[in-house]
Amino acid sequence: MTDSLGFPGAPDPTAPRKGLRVLAAMSGGVDSAVAAARAAEAGHDVTGVHLALSANPQSFRTGARGCCTIEDSRDARRAADVIGIPFYVWDLAERFREDVVDDFIAEYEAGRTPNPCLRCNEKIKFAALLDKALALGFDAVCTGHYATVVLKDDGSRELHRASDMAKDQSYVLGVLDEKQLAHAMFPLGDTLTTKEEIRAEAERRGLAVAKKPDSHDICFIADGDTQGFLAKHLGTAEGDIVDESGAKVGTHEGAYGFTIGQRKGLRIGHPAPDGKPRYVLDISPVNNTVTVGPVEALDVIALTAIKPRWCGVAPAGPGTYTAQLRAHGGETEVTAEPVDGPELRVSFAEPVRGVAPGQAIVLYDGTRVVGSATIATTVRAARATQDA
Amino acid sequence: MAYLDHAATTPMLPEAVQAMTAQLALTGNASSLHAAGRRARRTVEESRESLAAALGARPSEVVFTSGGTEADNLAVKGLFWARRDADPARTRVLASPVEHHAVLDAVHWLGEHEGATVEYLPVDAYGRVHADALREAIARNPDDVALVTVMWANNEIGTIMPVHELAGVAAEFGIPVHADAVQAFGQLELDFAASGLAAMTVSGHKVGGPYGIGALLLGRQYTPVPVQHGGGQERHVRSGTLDVPAVAAFAVAGTLAAERREAHAREVGALRDELVEAVLAAVPDAVLGGDPDPAGRLPANAHFSFPGCEGxxxxxLLDARGIECSTGSACTAGVAQPSHVVLATGTDPDLARGTLRFSFGHTSSRADVRxxxxxxxxxxxxxxxxxxx
Incomplete structure (x- = not known):
């Protein structure tokens, strides 16, 4: 099947996923390398691409040539060479800075806690990258995420949790709509194996990244110092840490440096009257104040989320789902209803703790991802506080 | 598979492979005094003589290096240091802005670390430096110019520089000129003695020889300060045990490249002309880079910019169809940037992002063009x- 240009045409959605032209996003890590290898082994025509996402010049050049993480790019290239697929580096640094890094900084500045990985999947991997891939005649983008795409009889697609719940990454893919899913391939999704077994598979395939340590940090904050990164971009502004009564209990160097539910790093001189640990309850960037209090005060019974994205048809009315409120978070029973705005109103069967505005709420029906939205405000059990 | 990237590297000539493999089986350090050393030294010196003959130079003017990059560094840095040592006022380096990175980054480094003032000579829309521009630059203060470096022919857009004229202008002021002739070797007539150059770079793997070997043709009166210190081989300007098999194979390839040059240039030139015609017919708004006059460009080079395309x-897309070429500027780190060469010719930066270089060699055929x-x-x-x- 070829199109007018003599290139392979759009795939029949009901056809078996074989022999497609696949663009494999390769970070230089073990997961994406094994994913690309599996896609190639399954009979797809795979091309590897490493995304250069930051423009830090790391070597002496007369031109303005910059490159992010030359080592990762080299590792990805090495893996592609072993798999035997073409490999390119695409410079998406400008898009990434605008859509992910600037957004990350702005969200913290506004007192929220963003998830840049989710944002990157939504705006970069399955938007900028996917669009370019489709334009160049590829049928799908393949990544090393642990999630499962299920093809239904009617040709539609559903996103499900990975077979191995412990490694499931469907949360950070919850922003994908059905059109994006139709061109997504996650070869690791049905892996019922430990990370050690993925490493063993990489070893067996001759991939040198088999022994590379996992990356957990935010990729554009190489040293893992998020506070330092934010301070560099937002400066420092000393402000008060107050308790629930409004009494000053300490000072901080910038309200943006805190996350709802945070306990460590508050540096409050004297203990609370009840002797119990205190947690960040509220962040108010407007008056640069951080409110702390006991753990019970973190209990949230309801929330409002904005920018809902549905994987398939949007639900017409209220429904009962399980929800995940942060990466690696557990599941909780909720009732959710889309309302005008567009917004999503969510109430919890049981109070939950540590819900931070800016994070995503992803709704599931069993293992199926129904949709996601960005948490805007929460309703506390103790006092109906509205977080900005 | 259509391999159209001979300017990046070209297949080794069978004769060179044979010379190399024969030498690989033998032992001998060309600096040793015993019989094995003498055998190796004889091979090296015979190779030096044949390369010198192929390039219009004296054997003593051939300094073997590990390749074009090292030869460029030795010429640019070494001559700068030597000239400045002789007269501290000489700190100005005149370079074309379209040099290969081996020269461009070396002069840039001199500016950053050695107090050099680097001045880029103006080029026309074909990327060519004109003699009057060089004269103007030198005449502003002939006493502070350490050296001039202008490539013989450009590796990306194929433009041939008026090397003889440039060397003639510099000679009036007693200023040494270096030319990177890596791409010119095997395509243009190179006569080092007649060129008036102080130094000239050539490389093995661009003419059907092995990788990892090159030479700096160096006029006898020049003693650049070494970049690499050690045992004093190669006129004390380039220390290190010589790679005898590579030297022997380079000499064989270089000799054949010079011998076959005219016929080769005619053949690849005809293929190149066909390719240019075919590409412009298929994509009417494609822009041919470099000099449109075949006499002004390397016969094996065709370079295009395609509006609205990312290189x-x-x-x-070409790779997926078995066609191997280049955007013109290889970046080992991987991120493609508009070429400094194409930008220097005054090309619009957006247009400069969509460039392709097709380069022909001794294995090219009409099937590649088709x-x-x-x-x-x-x-x-x-x-x-x-x-x-």
Missing amino acids: DSLLL AVADAIGPVVERARSAGLS
Whole structure:
């Protein structure tokens, strides 16, 4: 099947996923390398691409040539060479800075806690990258995420949790709509194996990244110092840490440096009257104040989320789902209803703790991802506080 | 598979492979005094003589290096240091802005670390330096110029520089000129003695010899300060045990390249002309880079800019169809940037993102041209739909 240009045409959605032209996003890590290898082994025509996402010049050049993480790019290239697929580096640094890094900084500045990985999947991997891939005649983008795409009889697609719940990454893919899913391939999704077994598979395939340590940090904050990164971009502004009564209990160097539910790093001189640990309850960037209090005060019974994205048809009315409120978070029973705005109103069967505005709420029906939205405000059990 | 990237590297000539493998089986350090050393030294010196003959130089003017990059560094840094040592006022380096990175980054480094004032000579729309521009630059203060470095022919857009004229101008002021002739060797007549150059770079793997070997042709009166210190081999300017098999194979390839030059240039020139015609027919708004006059460009080079296309996209789509070429500027780190050469010719930066270089060599055929002719139209159309990211 070829199109007018003599290139392979759009795939029949009901056809078996074989022999497609696949663009494999390769970070230089073990997961994406094994994913690309599996896609190639399954009979797809795979091309590897490493995304250069930051423009830090790391070597002496007369031109303005910059490159992010030359080592990762080299590792990805090495893996592609072993798999035997073409490999390119695409410079998406400008898009990434605008859509992910600037957004990350702005969200913290506004007192929220963003998830840049989710944002990157939504705006970069399955938007900028996917669009370019489709334009160049590829049928799908393949990544090393642990999630499962299920093809239904009617040709539609559903996103499900990975077979191995412990490694499931469907949360950070919850922003994908059905059109994006139709061109997504996650070869690791049905892996019922430990990370050690993925490493063993990489070893067996001759991939040198088999022994590379996992990356957990935010990729554009190489040293893992998020506070330092934010301070560099937002400066420092000393402000008060107050308790629930409004009494000053300490000072901080910038309200943006805190996350709802945070306990460590508050540096409050004297203990609370009840002797119990205190947690960040509220962040108010407007008056640069951080409110702390006991753990019970973190209990949230309801929330409002904005920018809902549905994987398939949007639900017409209220429904009962399980929800995940942060990466690696557990599941909780909720009732959710889309309302005008567009917004999503969510109430919890049981109070939950540590819900931070800016994070995503992803709704599931069993293992199926129904949709996601960005948490805007929460309703506390103790006092109906509205977080900005 | 259509291999059209001979300017990056070209297959070794069978004669060179034979010379190299024969030498690999033998032992001997060319600096040793015993019989094995004498055998190796004889091979090296015979190789030096044949390369000198192929390049219009004296044998003593051939300094073997590990390749073009090292020869460029030795010439640019070494001559700068030597000239400045002789007269501290000489700190100005005149370079073309279209040099290969081996020269460009070396002069840039001199500016950053050695107090050099680097001045880039103006080029025309074909990337050519003119003699009057060089004269003007030198005449502003002839006493502070350490050296001039202008390549013999450009590796990306193929433009041939008026090397003899440039060397003549510099000679009036007693200023040494270095030329990177890596791409010119085997395509243009190179006569080092007649050129008036102080130093000239050539490389093995661009003329059918092995990788990892090159030479700096160095006038006898010049003693650059070494970049690499050690045992004092190669006139004390380039220390290190010589790679005898590579030297022998380079000499064989270089000799054949010089012998076959005219016929080779005619053949690849005809293929190149066909390719240019086919590409412009299939993509009427493609822009031919460099000098449109065949006499003004390397016969093996064709360079195009395709409006609205990303060079990387073109490369990917052609690669998928078995056509191997280049955007013109290889970046080992991987991120493609508009070429400094194309930008220096005054090309619009967006247009400069969509460049392709096709380069021919001794294994090229009309089948290669036909493959490009068939593919380029749809490939450009497809790349255009992906746009500039």
